[in-house]
Amino acid sequence: MxxxxxxxxxxxxxxxxxxxxxxxxxxxxxxxxxxxxxxxxxxxxxxxxxxxxxxxxxxxxxxxxxxxxxxxxxxxxxxxxxxxxxxxxxxxxxxxxxxxxxxxxxxxxxxxxxxxxxxxxxxxxxxxxxxxxxxxxxxxxxxxxxxxxxxxxxxxxxxxxxxxxxxxxxxxxxxxxxxxxxxxxxxxxxxxxxxxxxxxxxxxxANSPVGVRSAKRAMRLGHGKDLPAGLDLEDAAWRTTAFSGDRAEGVAAFNEKRKPDWPGV
Missing domain, CATH: 3.90.226.10 (2-enoyl-CoA Hydratase; Chain A, domain 1)
Structure with missing residues (x-):
């Protein structure tokens, strides 16, 4: 604390x-x-x-x-x-x-x-x-x-x-x-x-802040949408994470068998 x-x-x-x-x-x-x-x-x-x-x-x-x-x-x-x-x-x-x-x-x-x-x-x-x-x-x-x-x-x-x-x-x-x-x-x-x-x-x-925030946004915005619209929202959220520093760090940490140090961007 x-x-x-x-x-x-x-x-x-x-x-x-x-x-x-x-x-x-x-x-x-x-x-x-x-x-x-x-x-x-x-x-x-x-x-x-x-x-x-x-x-x-x-x-x-x-x-x-x-x-x-x-x-x-x-x-x-x-x-x-x-x-x-x-x-x-x-x-x-x-x-x-x-x-x-x-x-x-x-x-x-x-x-x-x-x-x-x-x-x-x-x-x-x-x-x-x-x-x-x-x-x-x-x-x-x-x-x-x-x-x-x-x-x-x-x-x-x-x-x-x-x-x-x-x-x-x-x-x-x-x-x-x-x-x-x-x-x-x-x-x-x-x-x-x-x-x-x-x-x-x-x-x-402990997880990627970019990933978690993007997942929350996709779930919140997608609620009540039809499935194709929801999947489009998911795709946009995926693109936010896929080209982020967090994604690069997460893949590197996995391959190096260590805990990730998330940049949060």
Missing amino acids: TDEVRYGEFVAVVHHGHVAELRLDRPKAMNAVSTDMARSLAAATDALAADPDVRAVVLTSTSERAFCVGADLKERNSFTDDDLRRQRPQTRAAYTGVLELPMPAIAAVHGFALGGGFEIALSCDLIVADATAVVGLPEVTVGVIPGGGGTQLLPRRVGAARAAELIFTGRRVEAAEARDLGLVDELVPAGEDRTAALDLAQRIA
């Missing part, structure tokens, strides 16, 4: 070599996403996206009880309609910032990941949850809809019918069922979510 960089009061980034740990750090409010926190999350993801040394990002929580409980409804209770309209670009930027990270992102989830909190996790490529995790999108129970990407990301993860049931009922799903439904990708014992997610990120970071 090296330096900690803070983005406002509620978000911090700690670097572990080529892995960046993005910490949601508002434990007294179980990381409820206030306007300030949304602004800080957007700033942190912007900085990570622009950092060529970061090969994977792990989103963690400093709260013992929750990954993130979603929107700060106490703050919103005093909002006028105009206040809510002004806040909207801030919250959209926060969720979009996670979703558009060019390197793989992994959510380390324990306790509650509800509403916008679960949408932050859904915006990641992979979700590692521990046995205490409880996830869900309960927005319809307070008169709105999942507005941080949930109506689009959840169907892509679990299918349209299952997503409809979960969103229309707003029910909470505990860890074992969440794994069985595909809401999370890996289930680990209580208290081990952060360690497991960081270990996974380090395994990813």
